[in-house]
Every structure is written in structure tokens, then in C-alpha cells.
Amino acid sequence: xxxxxxxxxxxxxxxxxxxxxxxxxxxxxxxxxxxxxxxxxxxxxxxxxxxxxxxxxxxxxxxxxxxxxxxxxxxxxxxxxxxxxxxxxxxxxxxxxxxxxxxxxxxxxxxxxxxxxxxxxxxxxxxxxxxxxxxxxxxxxxxxxxxxxxxxxxxxxxxxxxxxxxxxxxxxxxxxxxxxxxxxxxxxxxxxxxxxxxxxxxxxxxxxxxxxxxxxxxxxxxxxxxxxxxxxxxxxxxxxxxxxxxxxxxxxxxxxxxxxxxxxxxxxxxxxxxxxxxxxxxxxxxxxxxxxxxxxxxxxxxxxxxxxxxxxxxxxxxxxxxxxxxxxxxxxxxxxxxxxxxxxxxxxxxxxxxxxxxxxxxxxxxxxxxxxxxxxxxxxxxxxxxxxxxxxxxxxxxxxxxxxxxxxxxxxxxxxxxxxxxxxxxxxxxxxxxxxxxxxxxxxxxxxxxxxxxxxxxxxxxxxxxxxx
Numbered sequence: 001x002x003x004x005x006x007x008x009x010x011x012x013x014x015x016x017x018x019x020x021x022x023x024x025x026x027x028x029x030x031x032x033x034x035x036x037x038x039x040x041x042x043x044x045x046x047x048x049x050x051x052x053x054x055x056x057x058x059x060x061x062x063x064x065x066x067x068x069x070x071x072x073x074x075x076x077x078x079x080x081x082x083x084x085x086x087x088x089x090x091x092x093x094x095x096x097x098x099x100x101x102x103x104x105x106x107x108x109x110x111x112x113x114x115x116x117x118x119x120x121x122x123x124x125x126x127x128x129x130x131x132x133x134x135x136x137x138x139x140x141x142x143x144x145x146x147x148x149x150x151x152x153x154x155x156x157x158x159x160x161x162x163x164x165x166x167x168x169x170x171x172x173x174x175x176x177x178x179x180x181x182x183x184x185x186x187x188x189x190x191x192x193x194x195x196x197x198x199x200x201x202x203x204x205x206x207x208x209x210x211x212x213x214x215x216x217x218x219x220x221x222x223x224x225x226x227x228x229x230x231x232x233x234x235x236x237x238x239x240x241x242x243x244x245x246x247x248x249x250x251x252x253x254x255x256x257x258x259x260x261x262x263x264x265x266x267x268x269x270x271x272x273x274x275x276x277x278x279x280x281x282x283x284x285x286x287x288x289x290x291x292x293x294x295x296x297x298x299x300x301x302x303x304x305x306x307x308x309x310x311x312x313x314x315x316x317x318x319x320x321x322x323x324x325x326x327x328x329x330x331x332x333x334x335x336x337x338x339x340x341x342x343x344x345x346x347x348x349x350x351x352x353x354x355x356x357x358x359x360x361x362x363x364x365x366x367x368x369x370x371x372x373x374x375x376x377x378x379x380x381x382x383x384x385x386x387x388x389x390x391x392x393x394x395x396x397x398x399x400x401x402x403x404x405x406x407x408x409x410x411x412x413x414x415x416x417x418x419x420x421x422x423x424x425x426x427x428x429x430x431x432x433x434x435x436x437x438x439x440x441x442x443x444x445x446x447x448x449x450x451x452x453x454x455x456x457x458x459x460x461x462x463x464x465x466x467x468x469x
């Protein structure tokens with residue numbers, strides 16, 4: 001069954017056809033490790049994991065490369081502002097190297113908690129300075145660079161199609177002014193730094209020798225250098241957030257296609273929308289709405305509840321975050337895990353199972369292959385779980401197949417062993433008796449009393465189950 005993806009480069013949905021039938025080559029922009037990833041950042045990695053799982057579900061091999069930016073990313077994407085790594089070091093009284101190690105470890109823990117598959121290669125910018133210098137030298141040899149104010153710039157005027165990804169209007173002065181601060185060294189407003197030897201601050205710890213003097217790379221060059229080292233000069237898919245479109249990914253395309261002469265450098269560009277909070281406000285590390293995975297866990301929301309929340313909104317639509325929405329996802333996830341544990345005990349199949357399961361699997365696959373339509377795929381999953389024509393064993397088997405894409409780790413889910421207070425247990429037993437007597441009003445009242453004490457009661461064929469709210 002064909003996979004259809006929305007390609008940012010063409011602004012169209014296109015059938016996915018890999019360059020190599022045996023292997024899909026995928027590059028995803030990773031974190032700048034000067035602080036924790038917030039849950040808005042993590043939405044991007046969850047979307048990319050969903051894409052990867054969908055490709056694997058369709059029997060493709062996937063070579064996945066993700067970068068770690070531990071040098072060269074300024075607080076503005078447009079070559080201005082303070083170095084983010086230095087900013088983190090000042091904040092915490094550490095070296096930039098110590099800051100990088102700490103937040104790389106934190107990022108990997110978040111990936112593990114969210115059940116995100118590990119990249120084939122997780123590469124650090126500081127481990128690939130030689131490759132970045134060689135790529136700049138290649139651009140210099142082809143006449144795409146100039147040196148001004150001690151820095152090496154890419155000359156965007158040498159490319160007739162610069163800005164095609166973002167569909168930039170290079171003649172619109174307002175667009176230029178909104179996007180970049182003026183830099184007296186730049187020949188053209190959209191030119192960007194490939195190598196810094198001088199900047200607005202002098203405390204930079206990370207510096208390397210280069211043909212242009214001691215310094216450090218600009219942010220954009222690392223992704224081109226590392227992706228081409230591991231995936232070749234042309235590859236299938238490049239992903240990131242929509243904020244990468246106008247500057248970072250636009251500049252990656254420019255320098256990569258200028259260096260290789262090959263167009264397109266990447267066949268398919270996929271971008272996820274923002275997570276927004278409050279009055280349609282984007283979450284940012286510099287803002288008051290900076291929410292980490294650990295923070296929402298501390299409030300009683302496991303990491304996989306956040307994953308479930310993200311699955312409920314298409315990746316190309318803004319995800320409206322609220323604790324009310326997260327509570328809804330928690331309740332749905334609890335229902336799902338309770339159902340999983342119930343179905344796991346079922347041992348008897350029915351002869352109709354295969355035909356019915358095949359129909360559900362075909363629908364689910366069509367939905368997930370339709371530009372990763374997880375809201376519809378979740379609806380199909382719940383429809384299947386409520387279908388009386390399918391046995392419990394058939395449902396469990398099919399649910400685990402679905403979960404290869406959804407990534408909710410249902411196969412390994414285990415019931416949490418909790419010590420239920422005597423008061424809660426007494427109320428639960430009274431409720432069980434009320435249900436047997438079909439006293440639904442009393443049953444509902446007792447359920448609410450149990451909930452007020454911080455517990456929730458569920459019903460299975462074997463009896464009631466109590467868990468924490």
C-alpha cells in the first residue's frame with residue numbers, strides 16, 4: 001500500500017518513492033543542548049518517530065541520522081545574538097562542554113520515556129568540525145563564499161532559486177527586515193555565516209583552527225556536513241519543526257545544492273506544527289510557559305500519556321496544550337491499558353477473527369499511510385476494541401500490530417502494584433455489590449467518592465480494578 005506524505009518543498013501531498021528500494025535515508029534535526037527539551041520540542045521528535053515507525057511498518061529499512069547541536073547556534077537563527085551553549089554555561093556556572101553532556105543525557109532519557117526509537121546515528125556537531133570545514137572549502141572553491149569582518153559568509157545571490165523551500169520573496173523589504181537584523185558585513189540580507197572568527201562576544205570556549213582563522217562553525221553547516229557524510233549527497237527525507245523552514249532548512253538546501261550541484265538535495269521535506277498554549281502562544285525555552293516532560297510527570301502524567309495526547313492531533317496541525325486535554329489523554333490511556341491487560345488474558349480465538357482483523361488492519365494502514373493520520377488511526381483502534389464480532393485474543397493480537405506504529409508500548413505494559421487503602425477498598429466492594437444489585441445510582445456515587453480519595457475504579461470480567469488517579 002502506497003504512503004502519501006505532504007512535501008513542504010512542493011506544498012503538495014505526494015506518493016513516497018524512496019531513492020533506494022532497500023533503504024529509506026532519513027535526517028531529522030535534533031536538539032541544541034543548552035537546556036532541557038520542552039514538550040513542544042518533544043512533539044517534533046514524536047512526529048519523526050511516528051514517520052519512522054510507519055516506514056518500518058511498511059517493511060522499509062530506515063537509516064536514521066539525527067544531529068546534536070552543541071556549538072554554533074545563536075539565540076537568533078539569523079547569525080545574531082548570544083551563543084546558546086554559552087548562555088547555558090553562564091546560567092549554570094559550568095563549562096559549555098559540561099552543559100552539553102548534561103543535556104544530551106537528559107534528552108536521551110526523554111526519548112526513552114517516550115518510547116522513541118533510537119536513531120541509527122546520533123552525531124554531535126563538535127565531533128564533525130573537520131567535515132564542516134571541508135564543506136566550506138568546497139563552497140569556497142566554487143565561488144559561493146566571501147570573507148567580511150573576519151567571518152566567512154555564503155553568498156545567496158549566486159543561487160537563482162534561493163529560498164524555494166520557504167517560498168521567500170527576496171524583493172520584499174518587509175520580509176527581510178522581519179527575518180534578520182542588519183549585518184554590515186553581509187552583501188545581501190539573506191547571506192549567512194559559515195564560519196565565525198569574530199562575534200559580539202569573546203568568551204567562546206569552543207574554537208578550532210581553520211583556513212580562515214581560529215573560530216567555530218555557523219549553525220546551518222553542521223546539518224549539511226553530517227547528513228551527507230552518513231546518508232550521501234542526496235537522500236530521501238529531512239524533517240523538523242515549521243520554524244526551521246524560513247532560515248535553517250532554507251540555508252541547508254542552499255549550501256548543500258551549491259556544493260554538490262545536485263538538485264534536489266532532499267526529495268521530501270516534512271515539518272510539524274507547533275505545540276501552543278494559552279492564547280495560541282508557541283512554547284519557548286525563554287518563556288514562562290516552558291514545560292518539560294519531567295514537570296508534567298511530577299504532576300501525575302506519565303510520559304506515554306503525553307505521547308497519546310500528541311497522537312490525537314495531526315502533526316501538521318497546531319497541538320493545543322492544556323492540563324484539561326492532558327487529563328483527557330490520561331483517562332483514554334488508562335482505558336486502553338486496562339483493556340490491554342484484560343485482552344492479554346484471553347486465550348480463545350474465533351474462526352472469523354482473521355477476516356475481520358484483516359479488514360481493520362487494511363483500514364488502519366490506509367489511515368497511517370495517508371500522511372500519518374493518527375487521529376483517524378486511533379478512532380479505528382477504539383472501534384476495533386469495541387467490536388463484539390472479534391475475539392479478545394484477536395483484538396489483542398491486532399492491537400499489538402497497531403502499536404508498532406503508535407508506539408504506546410502496550411506489549412510491555414504491566415499493571416502497577418499499588419497498596420489500596422482500606423477505606424477505598426471498602427467503597428469499591430460496596431460499589432461492586434451495588435452493581436450486582438443493578439443500583440446504578442449508588443454505584444456512580446461510590447465511584448465519585450473513590451475518585452475524591454485519589455483513586456479510580458474500573459470493571460473487568462474478573463471484577464473491579466483500583467488504580468491511582
